[in-house]
Amino acid sequence: MEKILAAKLGRRDILAGSVATAALSLFPGAAFAAPTDTRLRDIARHQLDRMGNRIWVRDVVGLADFSLPSSEHRFFIVDMASGNVRRFYVTHGRGSDPEHDGWLKAFSNQPGSNATSRGAYLTRNYYEGKHGLSMRLSGLDRDNDNAENRAIVVHGADYANPDMIRTMGKLGRSEGCFAFPQDRLVEVIARMGPGRMIYADRLEGSAHG
Structure with missing residues (x-):
């Protein structure tokens, strides 16, 4: 997908940020042809309010619910106007799941932790x-x-692709990054372009209200 995008834009345009507008043209149909979810929109709105003017662009919010295992869609892009939601697979860090059973056990902000x-x-x-x-x-x-x-x-990663779930029952692990399936990366990055918010937590018991 990155090669397709590069062919359309060229390297300089990608790095300058034109990727978002151009990438959306690669996905036919409505950008948010997805069910609504009022709970997720409420969480997103609360976190936007909490962050105030530190979030520059407020049309969509990315939510990562790490109460769910990596075998489930647990990254949600919420359209704040319509409430429509798109769902994606996303990895967690190896330091958050040392047994590699697909469940996040702990968060960490420490350098070298390789955790989410x-x-x-x-x-x-x-x-x-x-x-x-x-x-x-x-x-x-x-x-x-x-x-x-x-x-x-x-970023994208082969270990974040759904084939991992079919063969291993879970995704691979990152070093703390949000790694997405390669064939969904451009869509995620296009929607979540500069100035927007991603909020990550166990959403049922968020540490931030």
């Missing part, structure tokens, strides 16, 4: 790194304010 951090993130710029097309994040809470130092980002 809870809290609100601001999506930043696109770049090309060792995982290909990626998007940087800034942690906005005490529980994730080391995100930039830890290089916690959004």
Whole structure:
């Protein structure tokens, strides 16, 4: 998918941020042809209110519910106007699941922990790194304010593809990053482009209200 996008835009446009608009043209039909979920929209609205003007763009919010196992769709992109939700697989960090049974056991903000951090993130710029097309994040809470130092980002990975669930019963693990299936990455990054919020926690028992 990144090669398709690169062919449409060119490297400079991708890195400059034109990826979002162009990428959406690759997905036919309504961008949010998905069921509504008032609970998720309420959580998203609460977290937006909590973050205030630190979130620049408020049309959609990404929610990662780590009370669910990696074998389930647990990353939700919520359209704040309509309440429609798109669902995706996403990994957690190996330090959060040392037994690798597919369930997140603990969060950590410590460098070297290889764990997932809870809290609100601001999506930043696109770049090309060792995982290909990626998007940087800034942690906005005490529980994730080391995100930039830890290089916690959004990227694609083969170990995040659904084939892993069919063969292993779970996804692989990242080093704390939000890793998505390769064939869904552009859609996620396009929707969650710079200035938006990702909120990660066990959503039923959020540490942030």
